[in-house]
Amino acid sequence: SRLLEIPCIINHESEISCRRDSQDVYVPFSFIKTYFEVYGRVDQRSDGSEVFEWSHSYSRVYEPQGHYDPTGTFLNFELYNVEARERVKCVSATEGVPISTQWQSSGYTYPIQIAQFGLSHYCKYLTEQPPERVTLEDGVHKGNWHYESSEAHVSRSLDLTTFVNVLKFRTPESITKCGALLKVSEPKTQNLLVLNINILLLRNASFTVTLEYKYKKPELITLHYVRSEKLLQVKDHQISYGIGEETGWRRITRNLLIDVHKGAAASPQLRKQLKKVSKSKLKVISICLNGEGSLANMTLASAEHLHHFYDAANWLLKHQDGDGGWSIPVPRKVISGVLELDAGWYSAMAQGQAMSLLVRAAHHSGDSRYLKAAMRATSLFFINATKGGVKTYFPGGYVWYEEYPTNPSLFVLNGFIYSLLGLYDLKEFSLDSNNNSGDLFLEGMKSLKKLLPLFDTGWGSLYDLRHFTTHVAPNRARWDYHTTHITQLLLLASVDSDPVILSTAQRWKEYMVGHRASHN
Amino acid sequence: SRLLEIPCIINHESEISCRRDSQDVYVPFSFIKTYFEVYGRVDQRSDGSEVFEWSHSYSRVYEPQGHYDPTGTFLNFELYNVEARERVKCVSATEGVPISTQWQSSGYTYPIQIAQFGLSHYCKYLTEQPPERVTLEDGVHKGNWHYESSEAHVSRSLDLTTFVNVLKFRTPESITKCGALLKVSEPKTQNLLVLNINILLLRNASFTVTLEYKYKKPELITLHYVRSEKLLQVKDHQISYGIGEETGWRRITRNLLIDVHKGAAASPQLRKQLKKVSKSKLKVISICLNGEGSLANMTLASAEHLHHFYDAANWLLKHQDGDGGWSIPVPRKVISGVLELDAGWYSAMAQGQAMSLLVRAAHHSGDSRYLKAAMRATSLFFINATKGGVKTYFPGGYVWYEEYPTNPSLFVLNGFIYSLLGLYDLKEFSLDSNNNSGDLFLEGMKSLKKLLPLFDTGWGSLYDLRHFTTHVAPNRARWDYHTTHITQLLLLASVDSDPVILSTAQRWKEYMVGHRASHN
Numbered sequence A, B: 001s002r003l004l005e006i007p008c009i010i011n012h013e014s015e016i017s018c019r020r021d022s023q024d025v026y027v028p029f030s031f032i033k034t035y036f037e038v039y040g041r042v043d044q045r046s047d048g049s050e051v052f053e054w055s056h057s058y059s060r061v062y063e064p065q066g067h068y069d070p071t072g073t074f075l076n077f078e079l080y081n082v083e084a085r086e087r088v089k090c091v092s093a094t095e096g097v098p099i100s101t102q103w104q105s106s107g108y109t110y111p112i113q114i115a116q117f118g119l120s121h122y123c124k125y126l127t128e129q130p131p132e133r134v135t136l137e138d139g140v141h142k143g144n145w146h147y148e149s150s151e152a153h154v155s156r157s158l159d160l161t162t163f164v165n166v167l168k169f170r171t172p173e174s175i176t177k178c179g180a181l182l183k184v185s186e187p188k189t190q191n192l193l194v195l196n197i198n199i200l201l202l203r204n205a206s207f208t209v210t211l212e213y214k215y216k217k218p219e220l221i222t223l224h225y226v227r228s229e230k231l232l233q234v235k236d237h238q239i240s241y242g243i244g245e246e247t248g249w250r251r252i253t254r255n256l257l258i259d260v261h262k263g264a265a266a267s268p269q270l271r272k273q274l275k276k277v278s279k280s281k282l283k284v285i286s287i288c289l290n291g292e293g294s295l296a297n298m299t300l301a302s303a304e305h306l307h308h309f310y311d312a313a314n315w316l317l318k319h320q321d322g323d324g325g326w327s328i329p330v331p332r333k334v335i336s337g338v339l340e341l342d343a344g345w346y347s348a349m350a351q352g353q354a355m356s357l358l359v360r361a362a363h364h365s366g367d368s369r370y371l372k373a374a375m376r377a378t379s380l381f382f383i384n385a386t387k388g389g390v391k392t393y394f395p396g397g398y399v400w401y402e403e404y405p406t407n408p409s410l411f412v413l414n415g416f417i418y419s420l421l422g423l424y425d426l427k428e429f430s431l432d433s434n435n436n437s438g439d440l441f442l443e444g445m446k447s448l449k450k451l452l453p454l455f456d457t458g459w460g461s462l463y464d465l466r467h468f469t470t471h472v473a474p475n476r477a478r479w480d481y482h483t484t485h486i487t488q489l490l491l492l493a494s495v496d497s498d499p500v501i502l503s504t505a506q507r508w509k510e511y512m513v514g515h516r517a518s519h520n
């Protein structure tokens, strides 16, 4: 059919070039895409013909399977890869938890991110196939160590404090020369990029992993793990992680792919050379020991989810403060000059996500310290945001647990629901009648059921109620938060039968394919 | 440029036919129009070339000029033509007010519509050029009456009860034959279609206007005004309006164009013959008197806005009940089975619009009855909707004056603001310190400023908060209600400097050209 050019005047404001035939006017998608925020791309069908796929939203809803279990998977967190995110500087080798750069480029620990890191690994542990794992050194007979220097020496014995078979080593302290070398050449270790090691390092002892990076021509990359408080340092192809200066036995679990990836991200030069770091390009070549120490049970595996999970859980145990909270050490400007939080604020979402993680750690380990920490985490829910806690009220006395306890209040929806899920997990798992999680959960649910409709715009959802409290424009939830809302509501609908929860979730799903609420 | 056909798959749900070239995909506007609810049409430029005009909305905002004055124009009501609306059955010849069929097809008086009818004529009176007016009979010497029957007779004299020059007439009582005929042939009466008459009819006396309707071939249409309570009857080209059975002098003002138009609308046969009734097609041919009576000051004018205005004001005076209200005599189903009002409900909007009208009538006439009625109209604002009044509360103790006092509450925005404007008019105009309008206004404004953001969806506005109270989908305001919201807010911004009012209005204006609030 013949189409002619016709100018389209958009709302008397601007002009674009359209096409027309006798029946219709055709509008370029490049305009529609921006004007309406929709998505589309030309795709090829199996027969080679082309088709244009129009998508109202870019995100997908996770449909929960059956009744929610506080010791099972958490939402769709098995799909999360927290440590790979751009706003994660790296995983600390001292504590095994992600370091955020979202609001402060120098990096800080963000309890929400740490809890989500732990929960995602817990979910992967539950849902993935058991990992492949190869033992590199077992302290008995495995591990063919080479050393050149006459001062170097390794030996195997039963450690009399831990009753574990260990490899003891002593070589000159050097980072440039390898003290004791273990070649990793077995084809079985292909794609195994998660190193686990129990290690005791004395003085300036360290260990180094050398990897081959195959892109155009093969290059060698070395990951040094040194006794230092310096998080991450990169020089040429040398990436160095500080494992801290504490003494004693340590279990260290490193995702070498992530460690290379984050090293490259930290160095413009290395990033340029390595481009996109991926599993298929990386292969472990050797392990080096330098200085004096002992190690046990060194393995390479396809994954070590439980270790990462416990790294997060133990970080929460260690860093919980006297108020039962994990304060966030950086300021947060929600709206510059209007809604700001000084460093040291608490987040109901952090408290809740921590509860969800700690309940699972308590369940998995049987260790009561995790449950006690989860129960202490409720204290801040009783303190108003204006007094340093996380609680606020919507007019009419409806309590709200604030992800960001600003004044005036913000009423972030997803953070509130995460805090409710934490309270629910604790209430369900805990047999201690002294804990307050049940009351806090029920009060919060009452508010959610009352206020949820205020987040419904008739075509999408709102991220928070800042427009109500500060009179700025409403803060529309982008599609991935919109799907988070839906996923959270579907989960809650499985534990609370009030129709407002399920009907809202269903309506919000409709919005994702362009169906909007009707007008009057 | 060559464009090829390419199928477009819409959200995996449906398929339409698009076009593509090497740069872009072109989407048919017929699809976009429905999917996104936008508007567009091909227009011709002055040079003959074609252009496509894309409109995000179909409605325009009225920008108030200067500070609002409670005795001046009311919003943009000079643009309203209430009586011409389809849901108005006709203007009652008994009381001169519109009869609504919106919620009951047999017709009823709807105080909001009556007040808007009066206010629109008041605004037209203030803003239009003075009308053209031709006197047909002045009771002194004007008017060349013809009568065939020997029993017919007309005479002129000074009426000793009213001290007005009148024409007395006595002819046989007949509707088919003309008792006394006045031909209206002067070219000066062209386009003058509003008849005003002071008349006293005895027994079954009546008067009739004969019009020529020019469409294809000229036809005669007769409008009979008879002493009857029957609102409107149509038989062939005979349209009959009941002026009621009350005795005594009456001032009757009829828009003959509207009377023909409504007669045609009431008769499928006549409507089919007359098609679209318009001013240019109609011409008054003659006036007939039948039976016995007197008349004075009969004129034909281009408009008689003040008369219509006072017809509305006097209806309000006459029909205000002991509670100071104008109850609505028909049931209203807002959401069938969920939000329903039984016949006899009050509306804060009706009360407010009546105040706005009555204050202007008090101002224009100097008659204190109008102001007293306006002051009595506040009583229902103190009574809860659940107790038969119009007041409700949003959580937190925020009062709301309900257009529809349903239980649960509805929180209609435009109706609430109309009620505030009525209270404002009364508070500003009234010098009586006993009246409560000032307090009611200020309390209401406090609520408006607090709750207004809840009507903001980030791309439009909501008509009400039904989703909050009943958990149905949000009720989006269609564009003409959206512009009503903006117009109302701009007016309020001229009397209240709180930035939430003006900034909301400005943001809502942006929504009308497709600019939406940003997402997180």
Ligand SMILES: [Ca+2]
Residues within 6 Å of the ligand: A403, A414, A415
């Ligand atoms: Ca969040």
Ligand SMILES: [Ca+2]
Residues within 6 Å of the ligand: B403, B414, B415
């Ligand atoms: Ca209305």
